[in-house]
Amino acid sequence: xxxxxxxxxxxxxxxxxxxxxxxxxxxxxxxxxxxxxxxxxxxxxxxxxxxxxxxxxxxxxxxxxxxxxxxxxxxxxxxxxxxxxxxxxxxxxxxxxxxxxxxxxxxxxxxxxxxxxxxxxxxxxxxxxxxxxxxxxxxxxxxxxxxxxxxxxxxxxxxxxxxxxxxxxxxxxxxxxxxxxxxxxxxxxxxxxxxxxxxxxxxxxxxxxxxxxxxxxxxxxxxxxxxxxxxxxxxx
Numbered sequence: 679x680x681x682x683x684x685x686x687x688x689x690x691x692x693x694x695x696x697x698x699x700x701x702x703x704x705x706x707x708x709x710x711x712x713x714x715x716x717x718x719x720x721x722x723x724x725x726x727x728x729x730x731x732x733x734x735x736x737x738x739x740x741x742x743x744x745x746x747x748x749x750x751x752x753x754x755x756x757x758x759x760x761x762x763x764x765x766x767x768x769x770x771x772x773x774x775x776x777x778x779x780x781x782x783x784x785x786x787x788x789x790x791x792x793x794x795x796x797x798x799x800x801x802x803x804x805x806x807x808x809x810x811x812x813x814x815x816x817x818x819x820x821x822x823x824x825x826x827x828x829x830x831x832x833x834x835x836x837x838x839x840x841x842x843x844x845x846x847x848x849x850x851x852x853x854x855x856x857x858x859x860x861x862x863x864x865x866x867x868x869x870x871x872x873x874x875x876x877x878x879x880x881x882x883x884x885x886x887x888x889x890x891x892x893x894x895x896x897x898x899x900x901x902x903x904x905x906x907x908x909x910x911x912x913x914x
Contacts, residue, residue: 681706681835681866682727687736689719689726689890696722698890699736704835709857709867711877711898713911714887720870721763723887724837727868728760729753740835755783757834761841765824769813773804776812776823780830790830797826800856818849825856836860838869842876854880874911878902886911 682704689697696719704710712720725731727738729750738745745753759780767776777797781790798805801822807815812823821841828836838857842850854876861867871877878884878898886894886907894901901907 679706680704681741682868683737683739684723684727685737685739687723687726687738688734689722689731690734691722691731696890697726700885700887700890700892702885702892702895704866704868705882706834706866707864708882709861709869709880711869711871711881711884712887713871713874713877713884713901715910716872717889718887719890720887721839724760724839724868724870727753727837728758751783754831757832758837759828759831759833759835760837760839761824761828763839763843765817765820767812767815767820767823767827769811771812772809773812773815773823774808776827777804777830780827783831793830793832797829800829800859801826817845818852821845821849821853822856825853825860829860833865835866835868838867838871840870840872842871842873850876874907875902878907 680703684700684702686699686701687697688699712723714720722731726733727745729748733746740756740758768779777794784790803819804822804826815823841853845853857867858880869877869881878901881898884898884901885892894906
């Protein structure tokens with residue numbers, strides 16, 4: 679079933695035409711990857727889905743509802759959450775307080791408690807450090823916290839913006855395994871990632887964005903084998 683459908687989306691900011699009429703869709707239960715160079719418009723696409731950037735023209739529909747008319751909190755309530763680039767945790771709050779911030783729109787306290795335990799099950803290190811200030815965690819631990827915080831809003835569609843950025847290779851591997859696990863538990867994933875090889879290996883379908891335009895699309899396997907993708911993004 680079609681969960682998210684973007685049609686002829688245009689986004690301008692600061693006088694720049696950042697997104698130039700892109701169309702894409704996300705089926706429920708899929709992992710979709712959006713790859714491209716720095717400045718291609720990948721993060722802008724995610725931020726527009728979440729209501730953090732305004733669309734100039736076009737449509738973003740989630741389960742048939744037009745998102746461009748809603749604010750971010752209404753979009754989160756509908757089941758869409760983003761793990762932002764650079765983690766963006768609250769450094770002066772504890773690990774526990776950061777996780778609770780992810781559940782701020784939820785009223786059912788008992789369910790929230792269960793979900794905190796679920797996140798601690800996924801990331802035991804967060805349980806160990808629950809009273810620690812989040813700013814003192816390592817980069818990898820902060821990324822785990824950012825993912826955990828996003829899960830606290832009970833998303834059905836989880837958007838990841840450059841989750842491997844600035845992390846050591848061994849941690850990157852862990853992050854991608856975690857995305858796979860979250861997906862296996864029923865969450866649909868939309869992944870923006872500069873690490874094209876990992877993103878294509880993981881996904882069902884992918885789009886290649888260049889200066890605000892989709893230039894290629896196909897299954898992860900098709901794009902891994904595509905000569906243009908290999909040359910531009912896979913060092914071959």
